[in-house]
Amino acid sequence: MSNEEQYNIINENRSNKIGFGYAPAHITCIFEIHNTDPDPLKCGSRGLGFCINKGVSTYVIIKKKIRSKIDVFFNGVNITGETTKTTIEELIGKTKAQIQVFSFSELPLSQGFGLSGAGALSTAIALNSALKLELDYGKLVNSAHKAEIINKSGLGDVIAQANGGVVFRMREGGYNFSKIRKINFVPQNSEVVISILGKTLETSKIISNKLKIQKINSIGKKSLDRFNRSLSMKELSISIKDLTRQSFKFATETGLIDKHVLMVIDKIHDKGLGYSSMVMLGNAIFSIGDTDKIKKLCSVFGQTMHCKIEPGQAPINLKLG
DSSP states (O other): OOHHHHHHHHHHTTTSEEEEEEEEEEEEEEEEEEOOSSSGGGOEEEEEEEEEEEEEEEEEEEESOSSOEEEEEETTEEEOOHHHHHHHHHHHTTOOOEEEEEEEOSSOTTSSSOHHHHHHHHHHHHHHHHTTOOOOHHHHHHHHHHHHHHHTSOSSHHHHHTTOSEEEEEEOSSTTTSEEEEEEEESTTOEEEEEEOSOOOOHHHHHTOHHHHHHHHHHHHHHHHHHHHHOOSSOOEEEHHHHHHHHHHHHHHHTOSOHHHHHHHHHHHHTTOEEEEEEBTTTEEEEEEOHHHHHHHHHTTSOEEEEEBOOSOOOEEEOOO
16 A cells, blocks of 8 residues: 555545554465354364465544445455455444445455455454454454355454464464464565466355365365474474475365466476465465575566565554544
């Protein structure tokens, strides 16, 4: 989001209630689906992934009007934003309000970066600020997690985004239901190249397909159990290289990876530039190694940028005015 866009939103809404929130994007490396419990807060996924220092910045504007209406904008475009709308309804119930949500990100929707979760969580934080709800952090996280499960837009991103860094989700569920471990990663200043290589993917179609769930869960459980056994109780750590290699093995064995995406990854590996894997669930990849050479190669095939692993700072809530 540019400084001009931020200034315009604040300047045009001086007479309205306004709140701001931010949550990081999240890249899933390995996962296992658990979404059959009737309680959404007990559903989600086991998994292993990391947050990056790019994400979603959200402004929530509360208009001084009686009728109830929620409009959601992503990078200036009016979208359906069902997960965000459900989050708001979870927090304010039947309270009458005209609400505008403006979310901004450098990253695209529906490419595996957990933006529906980041959008929902940043909205919850911003709404809490705008209306001075004074809700605790767990309530905000659970409203976003529940909205993801209900709308089938994600499974475990919100819990990871609520903690930041590299997160091992040992048990599925919302805040106080799930069980996680924060994992130290080396090297700490690792640069990650991300590349968008194809059309968007609808998460709901994959996490609702019984045959795909069975295959994902069979391979995911073995991968995650193996990782769990490898963890030292004294030092919970993993190298980014090993994490990427494990992720690539999972992506290929499950068949989730697209042929074109695999072709680009193979080029990175064959040229010895580093290690790469699929961003799940999307037609995008993340890579580590020779950042400049990987960026040059990938930019031929699609939008490419670099980032770093977000070290673990929780999503933020800024007071305006």
